[in-house]
Amino acid sequence: MKCAVIGGGSWGTAFAQILVDGGNEVCLWARDAEVVEQINNKHRNEKFHPGLILPVQLCATTHLDEALRGADLIAIAIPSQALRSILGEMADSIAAQPIVISLIKGIELQTLERMSEVIHESLAIDVERIAVLTGPNLAGELIARQPAAGVVASKNMSTAERVQHAIATDYFRPYTSNDVTGCELAGAMKNVIALAVGMAVGLGMGDNTRATVITRGLAEMSRLGKVTGAQSATFAGLAGLGDLVATCSSPLSRNRSFGERLGQGMTMHETIVATKTTAEGVSTAPAILGLARAHEIDVPITEAVVDVLAGSISTADAVRRLMARSKKSEI
């Protein structure tokens, strides 16, 4: 397929390579001219994947219309809160009805909408042509072609299958799903839980505490999923548990690292400077809390993370609160 990848960050670049490896023709758009120049002339993206050589077939551009021209598949990998504005710039360059796939794990803060909802509204693309990709897919490992599995979800299974076919390689194994809501919610929420796990790690707590926060985090994710119409199997699968465990285990995870720095005593400002890139969970946490309140669902971990990010409690207080809940029977 002819593919456009919107976003030259860590995941956008790794996904572009997967598409090339899957035999597609790929043009990557990035706003940063230096990233584009490096990809085109040196087959590298030193800012996000230092030292690695990208496929020579991968080309890049700073012009959205050039990337989008004739694309059958448009993959979007940019920060969640920037999505609506970029879609506005894209609208004029999209002719027919392409398949649009969101690689973004977040919730729009202002509207509490999922990424596929924002895409549907902004581009007037039929929901049956929209897909999302999620799962335990750390970009830093995929760019090195280490084996991984993911989930492609769409309301229309043949759309999911077309994407699946385009991105299957010998190291990347995508499964299909029709639970778009569950996949997007799980992807967004796991970043918030990863912030909490990072805080516990930063405070010096061990694997017992980390596993406890992950367990309660998945329960919290599933509770909110249930009331929003998601399938519980999604949360028990690669999109939920799988992605959560990968994100919370890996030192490569931006969200976990962000939380870890806060746990070590850095201020929000110092942490933002040290982390360099966007930690999706930071903007997504209040959006998730908003969604949970709208559905009257208890999300104690998300609430604690929001309180820490707002500066109203310390990380130590947050983790103490989570480990010392009052109920006696677990379930």
Place this chain on the structure above:
Amino acid sequence: MKCAVIGGGSWGTAFAQILVDGGNEVCLWARDAEVVEQINNKHRNEKFHPGLILPVQLCATTHLDEALRGADLIAIAIPSQALRSILGEMADSIAAQPIVISLIKGIELQTLERMSEVIHESLAIDVERIAVLTGPNLAGELIARQPAAGVVASKNMSTAERVQHAIATDYFRPYTSNDVTGCELAGAMKNVIALAVGMAVGLGMGDNTRATVITRGLAEMSRLGKVTGAQSATFAGLAGLGDLVATCSSPLSRNRSFGERLGQGMTMHETIVATKTTAEGVSTAPAILGLARAHEIDVPITEAVVDVLAGSISTADAVRRLMARSKKSEI
């Protein structure tokens, strides 16, 4: 309460300290005279917790009857395949009906029985007086009094609550459950999944692969749990997901380390020598496979682990088999 801890290994010693910290009178039995001498005279267990000082109140003995005399609570922390024989030695020294709590995570290979079933049979103790303790409780962290939560399960909730009361400390938070079967199966199976995760790590695979094996591992655990009458909530909670994640994340886990060494190319013999202590998953894997076959449940990860342990496939083949399943839709 007056407590006996049977087993002076890593978990037995850490649990004995929890009991002392919970305000109980504790006598620990160990077969190894050197361990007993060190605990009594130096308040240390250098073999399993080098460098750490144990509470001065903790006493130890090599005589089972001395440890068991007058004990209201008997906690058993020995290798699963040795349980029946030790219980045989204990039977004469148990007078009234104490509470017996199993800390063991395994299945008896010969009978395919859970530890609480072996205890019930061998000691003729009422099932209502038997409890099991499980959860993300790495002994190496608990001995350092790092915060953790666990699950105490018994058919009789007041038994579970009495144990809960005895072992609650400011760093250890036990929850109660009535799902003895689920807690024991989850505890036994997670060691087998940890062997598989260790193999993947030993082969140099990253967090994406590890998270995928953990996700499918939990699905496999839940499937077998369902047909044996366990509660699905147990597998989603601390006893299932929590313990699995802790075991598969921690370099302190014997089962993960055992699998890791096999993945790095060591032979079974070299791995047994290097690991020093018992990796429960090694003897439990064939028992789980036996149980699964008796219930006609598909357990591909356990099957792959059994095949590797038997020397019939390589670790690389096992992980390849697990990552390359043929179905297209995840669920």
